[in-house]
Structures are given as C-alpha cells and as structure tokens.
Amino acid sequence: MTITDPTTATTDAATTTHPLGSLTPEEFTAVRDLVTAQPDWTDTTRFAYVGLEEPHKQEVLSWQAGDGPLPDRTARVMLLDMATGRSTDRVVSITTGTVLRTDVLDGSRGQLPVLIEEFDAVGEIAGADERWVAALAKRGLSVDEVKCVPLSAGYYDYPEEQGRRILRVLAFQQDHPADHVWAHPVDGLSAYVDAANRAVTRIVDVAEMPVPTTSGNFDDPAMQGEPLDLKPIVITQPEGPSFRVDGEFVEWANWRFQVGFDAREGLVLRQLSWQDGERLRPIVYRASIDEMLVPYGDPSPVRFWQNYFDTGEYLFGRFTNSLELGCDCVGEIQYFDAVLADELGNPQTIRNGICMHEEDFGTLWKHGDIYTGSQEVRRSRRLVISFFTTVGNYDYGFYWYLYLDGTIECEAKLTGVLFTSSYPGRSADGDDYPYASEVAPGLGAPYHQHLFSARLDMMVDGLSNAVDEVDAVRVPVGPGNEHGNAFTKSVTRIASESTSGRLADASKARTWFVSNTEERNHLDRPTGYVLYPQDAPVLLADDSSSVAARAEFARKHLYVTQYDPAERFAAGDFVHQNPGGDGVARYVEGDRSLDGEDIVLWHTFGPTHFPRPEDWPVMPVDYAKFTLKPHGFFPRNPALNVPAASGATAASHCSHHASGGVEAAHDAVAHDHGHGH
Template sequence: MTATTSTLHPLDPLTAAEIDRVRTVLTEAGRCGESTRYASVLPLEPPKAEVRAHRPGQPCTRRAQAVLLDVRTGGCAEATIDLIAGTLLSHRELDVEHRPYGQPAVLIEEYDRCADLVKADPRWQQAMARRGITDTTHAFVAPLAPGFFDRPDERGRRLLRGLTFLREHTEDSPWAHPVEGLLATVDLIAGEVIELDDAGEVPVPYRHGNFDPASVGPARTSLKPLEISQPEGPSFRVRGSEVEWESWRLRVGFNPREGLTLHQVSFTEDGEPRPVLYRASIAEMVVPYGDPAPWRRWISYFDAGEYLLGKNANSLKLGCDCLGVIHYLDAVVAGDHGEPVVIPQAICLHEEDHGILWKHTNVLTGAVETRRSRRLVISFFTTIGNYDYGFYWYFYLDGRIELEVKATGVVFCGAAHPGTESPYATEIAPGLMAPVHQHLFCARLDMEVAGQRNSVEEIDVLGVPVGPDNPYGNAFTTRTTPLRRESEAARPADPAAGRVWRVFSPDSRGELGRPRGYQLVPRPGPTLLARPEAAVHQRATFATRHLWVTRYSEDERFPAGDYPNQHAGGAGLPAWTAADRDLTGTDLVLWHVFGPTHVPRPEDWPVMPVDTCGFTLKPVGFCDRNPALDLPAPGCHPSAKEDS
C-alpha cells in the first residue's frame, strides 16, 4: 500500500488510504492484534516552516498519531506513523495505573458493552424489580464518562458509569423516563459492575418525551415557502481542502477529536493577502452539572477529549441542516478497529444573506447608498448522547470572523415526586427534573495576525475622574494593558468594561503608522462554577478563565491535556503556563472559553430550541479603511414582490 503525496497538502485531513496504512504499519510492526482497539487516529501536522514552504505538487510530510487500547489487558499506547515511508516512528506505553492516570477516549463499542454488563448484573435486575419494573426489554443504560475521584477501588481501571432510563418501545425517547437513584460503575476491562448504588423510591416519570410528527400531531400549514436561489451558483471556490471566497482564503480540515478545523486563514486588501489565523478549532468542551445528588454529582463530560466531537459528527441533509446552494465535504475517521469510516456530507459550505452591511442617507441631497452583507458559512454538527452541537464559522465581507455554537437536543434529566422544588434542578414535566449545568467550550486560536510575530493587549473602556482634564465629568476613554507573560494572560472577561483583547503585529503597520491587529470580542457568561475543591475544577482548570494566552508549542494542543478521561487534573493550560513564557513579539495561541450556563425551562422540553454562544474576531487597524466599499449596489430581483 502506498500513500498518495502529489495531490495532498501537509494540512489536509487524513484520507481513507492513510488510515488503512496506520493499521497496516502497526500490524506489521507487531503492535496490534485481535484485542487492539483504536481510540483515535489523529493527523500530526508538520512544523510551521515546512507548511509555509510547501508548494502545490511537492512531496510533503504526512504523519498520524494512533492511540491504542488493548481491551483484554487494559494496556494503552501511543504510536506515531510516517504515512509516506510506511514506518513506525515511535511507540510508547501509556501509564494509566499511576497518578495522574488518564485513559484514551471512549470507544463506540464500549457503549453497548457497558449497557450489556449492567443489564446482566443480578443487582441491577433486583433493583428494577424492586421498583416494579419487570420488563426491561427496552431499558437503556447510558454509558457516561466517570470523572475522577481518586477512589482506591477505581484507580487505574477503565470505567464507565451507567444511569438507567426506560422506553415503552424501541422508538420511545429514553430521556423522559429516568430511573432515579440507580447508578452502576462498570470496569470495562474486567467485564464487571464493580459498584451498584440503589436508593430512593421515586416513581419513573410517565409522560413521553417524543417529538416526531406522529407524537406531535399535524404540522402547522401557515408558513409560506421561503426559497433561496443562486442561479449563477455560489461565489466561493473549493479546490481540495482550500476555499476561496471574496477576500478570504483558507483551508478546511477535520479530525475525530476536534471535528472541523480551519487553517492558514488570510484576508486580502488592495491585492495584498495578509494572514489572520494559522489554525482555529474547538479544542475541548466540558459539561459540568451542578446537582449534588449522588446520581449526578460526578457528571462532567469532556465531549472532545472523552467522546470525540468529530467521530460523532452528523451527515448533513439539504433542506434540513442546510439551505441554499451547498458544497459538502465528507469526513473520514478511524473506527474502533482502525478501519476508515466515511461520514458523508459532514461539513457544509454555503453563503447567507446577512442584512445591511453599511448604509447612509445624505440628509442634504437625499442620496442613499446601501450595501448588503453576506457571509460564508462553514459548519458541522455532532451528537454526543442527548445533546447536539452545531459549530458555525462565519466569514464576513468586512474582515470579521465569528464562531457561533448552537446547542440543541434533549436536556439530561433525573426524577422526583411531581411538584418537587429544588435549587439545583427545574421540573420541566411532571416528576422530570432537569439539573443546572454548563457548556464551556474552549477555542484554540493559533494567531498569525499580519505576520508570524504577534503581541497581545487587553483593552477596557472606563470613565475619567472629574478633574482638570474632565471638568464636566463626561469624558471616558480606553485603558490598554499589555499582556507580556503567560502569568499575566489568564484573564476574565469584563462586560461592564467592554473588555476585548487585541492581537497585533509589531512588524506590519497600516497607513496611519499603527500596528495591524485583530480584536477578540467575547460574548461572556460565567466561567466554571464548581468550587476549587471539586474534582472537575482540577480537571477543567482551563474553564476558570475566559482567556489564556500561551507561547506556541507544537505539542500543546488540548487545554485539559491529551488524556482527560479519568485524569486526576492539572494537565494542559495550568501546567504549560507555569513556565511563564514571554509573549512579546512571538508566535501566540489564544485559548478562549465561552458558553452558556443552562438553567433549564419547561420550554426546553421535549427538545431544546437552539441556544447560541460564541465570539467574534474583528479587524482593528488591519485594513486601512472599510474593506467592503467596492460592493455592488443591491438591485431588485425580477421575482421580488412587495407585500400589498
């Protein structure tokens, strides 16, 4: 087997042939057998200098990292493969039996294994019978990442915890029928339930939570058709993984852990392309729950590091997930056995009208100039258990970049006696309690603003004290604080001060002589609300600040460390920033934490309307003037009609 090199770019996603080659190399090297599973196969990007020097058609470095699990012994290893030479570059055993522990991500096959082990356990069967549940044919045991609590009986073991839900039939939504007070802890390697907690006499909520057409009833007929037409096709061009649209040029990547990734993003003004981002992704997200009940106090899912956002990506459908003239890209990931798995239409590219971009009416002459905005949308959706997440990168004609995350799906629930009041949960249907929780995303933004050397500063707005310079008290101004070292750059947002963070180039200046820059404009919510004594606080320290800035290092990829599953904590950002590296005029990475704190509502049931969060990157002195001045004036479409 040979890998194709002539048509590949160093940053292209792994191909099916390359994933096959990973398995072949490891097999021939005697590093995998029948009990070997592939927790992940990730591309390893070449050094930046090599990527920048690459030209189309040239050979390029192609490497992959495979994380292996022996499901018979529990042994874990990390291997690096040269995909061009077909050789094993390195192989090291992972120490999962000693502090700080850590385990590879959950396998797809372990979902069923966990459920089967729980349902076969006599204690679980007795617990169900005690509740009067004798038909468990359609019972569903949710396989849930266990967290880490340093219990002697759990150290070094590969675990999942299982909460039980009922279904009346195969298509019934299980999330509406939680079996409260029943929790199983499963050792996946030993193949046994090592602990089963059974307490409480709470009845299982009876009302169904189905929302398919047959359950909801006839659909409304009042909405008239809304059609999007681009008779001449879209304005963007796609060649392999490279995308060009108006002034933007970038590459699209995908891997099983982060899902969609963006690379070498540049914006052109007056014929000069300037870099903005070297790489952007959602590197981690944590979902901590705020319910102290024994059945939920341990819940804190790391949906990228424990479950793999990309491996659980959806195949998107025209007319449902995407409207307009769509260009889809397939994704390829490795299955549990190392086989390539194609996810058709995993990434969606399209254009959207976005209202007014700029407008002015001359009050002296009555002349009106209006230009409409549109944006390029690059998106994917993933389903992790009960929740669905859409990640939408927007590129605008005026140089802005926006990330919007859309959270939807089904809220995770427990049960209580109908009418129960709780400070930690909302009753959203009779006896159905939805706990408070957070969705905290961490974007990794490898900046390259107008050059490879960048600096960063924090900008607040504030009022000026009354005095000789402000005798009437009306003045306000900005305060700029350089963030010179990593110890200074773990920062909270401050909406009252309009706080933004500006990344700028000391080597590139605009027409007015000032450094070209981009601002990170947050849409902040609460950071991690768990107390410092909580286990999740140690494991998700990255989520305790809205911003971290680090000096670029090739092996610093994930803010909670490489193996957050069952990890004791302290890895990732807190460990890296302890070095307190200099951040002035160097290669910088911004890590931005954002996301909703969800206090559920009855309106979130049985399926949650989209809840959005995100941030904006805005040019500040990057361009010499409004870069969208040359847009054509809008014309009237022949089919346009005014509503009379």
C-alpha cells in the first residue's frame, strides 16, 4: 500500500494543520472557554485531562488520499469537581465549538486520574487528623518533620472507600529543606485519605520501626567524592543534521513520521513510514507507551497495596522534563515543546519536552573478502526521539530509535531514587527479609517490577495485517536428520483475539511476525516486520490478586486486537481505583478475527528489580527495550546506499593514535583473512 504525504490546509487559529497534530495552545484555550461556559461548570471544577480525540484511522487515510473531508478537530476532557467529587468525561468539537458527548462517572469502573491539587492536599488532610498526629508523636516526630507521599490506592473493596476518591499515604522524615526524604521512611504506618471530602478514612499503625539515618543526598559534593579526571567528548556535525523538520513532521534518510505529545502518554509517534523510491510505505500508524505499571512485592500491612499505574493514574506526560542541551541531549538537537492543559484548563508549555538527534551507532555493515580483496565498511547511525518524565521518586526516559536498515527500537531508561522502607533486619536464623533488599544500613528497598505497555497500531504496507508466532524447534534424530544437527522453526497464526495472549520464550527464540496478507515481495512471500521481545518476567503477583485483575495486559508479553479508536489504553480509560476487567481484558472479549485485519499490538516489557546497594542513593540507568525489524519488507539490505566515510570526515573520525596506526590495522585484517566462521 502507498500512502499519501500529509498535507496542510488551514489558517484557522483554533485548528492545527493536520487532524493528528498535537493540540496547540490556542486549541487548549478554545476547549477551556467552551467547557467553562457550560451550565455544569463550577468554581471548584478542575481539568483532570485534556487531549486530542483522534479521528478514526480510515477518516485520516481517506483525507490524506484526497477521498474524504478533513476530519473535525475534537478533544477529550475529563473534569473533577473538587468539592463534590462529580466526575465527567466529555468530548467537544473544537471545529464547531460544541459539546458532542458527556458521561458522568459513578466510580464503579474507576475514577478520574489523580490531580496535582489532590497530591498537594494530602499532607494537610493527614496533619489535621488526631490519630495521625498521635502515631507520629509516639515515634518522636511532629507533622512538620515529615513529608506525606500521596500514592494511588488500588482497589480492595473496602466499604468506606466505595465511590470515594482515595489516596494512600506513607510518611518520610526530612531533616532539613535540602534533605532527600527517601532516605528516611517512617515505616509501619500509613493513612488512607478521602481527597474529595478531605478526611482520613483509616490509619494503619502496625509497628514502630526505626527511621533510617543514612544520608540520601546524592547532590551533596561531600557525598559525591573527588570528581574523576575525564576528558571531554565532543560530538559535532559541521554540516548540520541530516533530518528535515516541518512543524511536527520529520524526514530522515528514508524515514517519514510525525512527532506528537499527549499529557497521558507523553511522546507519541504517528505514521512511521519508509520512502521506498516513489512509494511511501506505512509500517506503524501510531506508537506510544500507553500504560506503565509498577507493582511492589512487599506484603507488609502498610505497603501491600503499592502498585502504581503511572500513565493511567498519574498521567505521567504531565511531568515531562524540560531537556537541556549537553545534559539530557548531545549533538545537533531538534527540540519540540510539549503543550498540555493545567488543572484550570489553561495551556501550559514544557519547553524542550521532546528531543531529537542523530547518534553514531558503530558498524552498520562490513566485509573484507578473501577472494576479491574487497574491503567495505559503513558506519551506522540512528535517529533518536526521546522524552524524560519524573514520577515521584523515579525518572523514566523513553527513547525511540530509527535505524538506516529499517529497524525500529523502543528503549526505556530507568533512573532516579528507589522507593524505600525500613529494613526489618535478618531473622533469628540469619535469613534476610524475603521481600526487600538492604541498600544502606537499616534502609530497605522493596522488590518491584516496571511493566511498560507499548501500544503499536500496526500498518505494515497497509491495513490487512496478521501476526504469526515463530518459534525455533529442535528436530529429533531420525530419517533426514541422522546426525542430529537440524533445527527448524514453527509458525502459528494468531487467528483471533481470545488466543492472542502470548508469552515470550527465549529458549525458543520466540518472535512475532507482523505481515501483510495482501502484499507479496519479490520472492512471492508476505512483506512484514518482526517484533523481538526482551525476555523478562511478566506480572509476578498471584493471578487472584487485585493488581492482576486490574492489569490483565501485564500478565502476557503480547496481546493483539482489531483496531478500534476507542481502545486506547491497556488498563482501560479510568484506571484509578478501577476494580479490574477493563482495558485489554475487555477488548479481547469479542474474539474478533485477526487474520488480514487492521490490528493493534499490545506489548508488555520491562525489568524486575531486586535493588542493589549500588542503586543507592541515586540509581544508575537500567534499560528495557523491544525491537521491530523488517523481514521480507525489503528485497535486499536497504542500507547498501549508505555512503562510505571519505575525505576530511574519514581522516578525522576513522583514524586513531594506537601503535601502528590505520595501516597496521588494515594489515592485521588482511593477514587474518584465512580464519573462517
């Protein structure tokens, strides 16, 4: 399938130039004015979320092909009345200035995302409760000496929490204003807070544990020690970058795509396509991190409920960092601002929220031929599109990489500060506490997972796609395999949604092949892309647990569904206090066909973290990723046309100062040519 280049055709200040373009400050203002003019608006109403309500894919593609009208610009608006708790989910047309739909939530299928205003209120609410004050006092602490950390509540069917907006609170001591509180957990104590009614519903006080006294002030030069003597690394592109940018549209090498931003998902990539001569070939229509679950494994009475859906409950796009040249990004940088609505509906711009740059990535391809004497090598580079968000104690970077050979990768980078506890110490038998690491004297860090859901709305050469599970298979010794060296592969079509839940299996080199059921390549086989998972555990909580019911997506590495524009989030639309059964769990109930259909992949990936002392007081970056590689999409290596380094560039970047120089290195290759593989 060939898709038409996106076009721009509007001058109205209340609209953008493309139906998938991120909402602009002018559009946020228009939405605010429309919503606040409605009769149900009150002075205590807050905007929990405002985002683009994307048109149906078919409408966008028809418009781009010149066969349909420009779709209206619409926005989804979630509103919370802080005084009454009334929650509404509304869709408005920016184009026509009208309200298209309003739903009032009763709380039975979850609550709206947690507001920053609610975060800020929990310390005051807890501090006004006599039971909380007394619990701190018996530990020798006052309200002014602790910081209350507001945490999402999960769902445990407590009668007093039905229909109420609940946050759970843990306390941390702060010795002075510059003291990092994560070093001093006040353990054995928690409070459950009704944010709307500003009341504490329950105090859980089970143990008076020592508050750790270790320092967590990693930004203190005295703690950092003597700086290492490291010489500068300078990255330059004297002729500028190789990409071209027009608004949110990017061209780089053969890649064409659109950069977007959403307050819930953060960075969104749209219509990732490959310019193949005169033909623009689609690969992924939309790619984002649609959910992120952080389940903790400590069953302590004050922390068994710790499982955070940082996308659905907290809207982690709101906490996007403003990136700095030379610190977060290095080289010739293209920045994109991230625009969202604050809780009063006003447009808020995060300057430099998204960073894009090129990186050298070592050898792309190379061969020294022993018969012809040919010596060819090409350098690889990749285009990096990234953003960083800080959610409480953790910092997450999400990096999308595009390569010259058609490969797509998504990598999550995890850093920041561990969520801590008091370490109970060893048992009388000398055994360690089984659910946390001791990372500093008396300081624990509970075991936990980070499970990211990547929503990959596929469009490999068009809308007729299918997924095959491919496993490596041993062939037993027998006729045709007398010496036992044979192995092959098995290919299983994922035919419908009810059978689409799949686990990665490194012992079988398991991958998932996304192919076009109508397009054939020059070998008369389907064109396609392969999803390579990074094998790691899925959700480790028991299948009967509350978090497992709420996070069906995290129990498998892969689900596949038919495209539906209403199915945006792996854990459902309203994740906060959701009892479970929404999101992917609900999407697959219809058991729609997946063979030759418009399909969406839901891929779960991420690390299981047993914290180390080396992760304290600030964590070196940990990594998790997945890869999409072309398979039969191209007739040959698509990077044959990458030019060799030449002239001044080769002289300055391919030379080195080791003994013998470049000539000696070439001689070594020539003399080693007889060793085959």
